[in-house]
Amino acid sequence: MGYLESFNWDAIKKDLQEGLEKSMAVVKQGAFEVQKKAGELTEEGKRQYNVLRIKARIHEAITDLGAKTYVLLSGARAKNPALDTGVKEIMARIQDLEAQVGILEGKSSEVRAKTRPRPRKKALKKK
Secondary structure: OHHHHHHHHHHHHHHHHHHHHHHHHHHHHHHHHHHHHHHHHHHHHHHHHHHHHHHHHHHHHHHHHHHHHHHHHHOOOOOOOHHHHHHHHHHHHHHHHHHHHHHHHOOOOHHHHHHHHOOOOOOOOOO
């Protein structure tokens, strides 16, 4: 008997097939995980885009609010902006948009209200 004839070729073939099947299973599982992660990243990208889009709308609303306030205060008879219905509508729109951002960012509006900076007190003028 020669050296090559002493090998059990059927066992080697069986081991190779089992190894190949296990490798294919691992590759398929890896591909599934990659597909799943890609889907998650796509959803995260959409969420971030929506947050940025809403923040841009907030910025536009704040600009409108500033313009409306300026018009009210710069007229011959200055009016209190807090009493104007247009100002109140813009404020409500801003609050709604901020709530939407809070939901998308996973924060409640209560948390956002607590973290909002308080207005500064005016410094006393020295005479």
